[in-house]
Amino acid sequence: MKFQDYYATLGVERGATQDEIKKAYRKAAQKYHPDRNKEPDAEEKFKAVNEAYDVLGDPEKRSRYDTFGANYHAGDEFRPPPGFDYSQFGAGQGGAGFSDFFSSIFGGGFEGAGRRGGRAARGQDFEMSLPLSVREMIEGGSRPVAIDHPEQGRKTLKITVPAGSSPGKKIRLSGQGGSGSGGGPAGDLYLVIELAAGGEFTLEGNQVLYDLPVTPWEAALGEKVPVPTPTGGKINLTIPAGSQSGKRLRVPGKGLAGGDFVVTIQIHTPPAKTEEARAFYQEMKLSMPFDPRV
Structure with missing residues (x-):
C-alpha cells in the first residue's frame, strides 16, 4: 500500500490553514475538472484532489491522517501498525469511491475496502x-x-x-x-x-433605511419633498416644521417583508461661496441668535 501525501496533492504545506487548503482545492479542482481539462489523466487527478480535500478539509479527518503522515512520503510503503483500532479512526465512514489508501484509514479495513469504482459517493456541497x-x-x-x-x-x-x-x-x-x-x-x-454594497438603501432588520438630504428652510418651515422608494418611483413625503438632522420618518409596510420604510432627515447647509451668500449668513447670525450646543 503506497502512502498518499494529500498535502502534496493540493500543493500546500503541512501547516497550511483550512482557508489555504480550501483555496488550493478550488484551484486544483478547476484545473483538473473533466469538463474543462481533456488530458487523459485529468479525471484521475481530479479524483485525487477530491480525496485529498475530503481528508484535509475536515479537521477531524486531517488530525487522523497527520497521526500517520509525519513519517511517510508519497510513494512510501504504508501499513497501519499491528493491532490498530479502526473504530477510533472513523472506521466505515467516508471511504466510498476513494483509494485503498483512504479506505485503510477511514474505510474500516485494510484489504480491499472501498476500492475505486466501488460504491458511489455524493459530491461536496x-x-x-x-x-x-x-x-x-x-x-x-x-x-x-x-x-x-x-x-x-x-x-x-x-x-x-x-x-x-x-x-x-x-x-x-x-x-x-x-x-x-x-x-x-x-x-x-x-x-x-x-x-450589495454601494446602494442608496440599507437595512435594519426588515426596515429599509434611507438618508434624505434636505435644506435648512425645508427642515425649519416644513415642506413636501420627493423621496425615492425601495421598489422604484417616488413618493411625496411631508417634512414636519422644525425638523432636525437625525429625525426619522416612517412609511409603514413599505420595507422588506412587511417592514417599514424609514427616512432619516439630513440637513445640508448651502456653501457661502459668494459675497452675497456670506452677507446672508451674517444677517442670519445677527437676527436669529441660536446656539445648538446649549
Missing part, C-alpha cells in the same frame, strides 16, 4: 454569497447570476429569488455543487443572500 440590492430582495423573481464555481470556473445560472428574502437566507441549487465520485450524484450549491 458548496456555499457562495449572492449580493442583491434591497429592491431585488423585496421583489424577488427569476434572474441569471454569474458565479465563480469552485470546480467549473465562471458560469451563469438561472435562479429564483423568493420575494421578501432577507440577508442570510440560502437558495439551494440542487446538483450544482461538487462532482460526485464513483458515479455518485453531484452535491448542492447554496447561495447566501447578502446586501
